[in-house]
Amino acid sequence: MIGISTFATNVAAHHSFAAEFSYELFGSREGEVVEVHFVNPHAQVFFAVKNEDGEEQIWNAQTFPPQTLLRRGWNRDSIKVGDRIIIEGNLGLENSNKLWIVTITLEDGTIIRPRVEHEAGPFP
Numbered sequence: 001m002i003g004i005s006t007f008a009t010n011v012a013a014h015h016s017f018a019a020e021f022s023y024e025l026f027g028s029r030e031g032e033v034v035e036v037h038f039v040n041p042h043a044q045v046f047f048a049v050k051n052e053d054g055e056e057q058i059w060n061a062q063t064f065p066p067q068t069l070l071r072r073g074w075n076r077d078s079i080k081v082g083d084r085i086i087i088e089g090n091l092g093l094e095n096s097n098k099l100w101i102v103t104i105t106l107e108d109g110t111i112i113r114p115r116v117e118h119e120a121g122p123f124p
Contacts, residue, residue: 017090021100025091029059029099033083038076040065045079045087045101061087063101063114078112079104 017023031049045061063069069078079085086105092098104112 017100019093020096020098021090021092023090026089026102027091027099028086028088030084030086031059033079033081033085034058036076036079036081038066038069043069043074045085045104047085047087049097057097059087059097059099060092061089061099061101061104069114072114074112074114079106083107 029047029049031047033045033047035044035046037044037046042062043064043066045063047059047061048056049059051057066074084107087099087101087103088105089099089102092100101114106112
């Protein structure tokens with residue numbers, strides 16, 4: 001019985017938005033895509049951002065699972081390595097270089113969203 005309840009706690013913790021991201025802290029970062037993981041449980045975009053000192057930092061932007069994104073019009077080529085992007089979203093906790101994606105603006109000005117307009121709130 002202990003093993004089952006430990007497993008359930010770990011699964012719940014993994015999928016807890018509040019464990020990794022802030023509901024109050026919202027921001028944007030601009031950079032170049034270095035990796036795209038279109039996989040479960042969350043699609044992720046890794047992108048290089050220059051900090052105030054001009055040093056490059058890798059940020060991890062996460063969003064919904066691929067099946068959800070596919071239903072919303074995304075595909076594996078929506079964001080590609082080398083793309084210049086601006087990502088807006090909920091910032092990660094404890095000064096982590098993480099964002100939960102609300103919008104991605106591509107270099108040509110195209111804005112893509114993981115949520116459809118009628119869904120409430122910026123977070124899952």
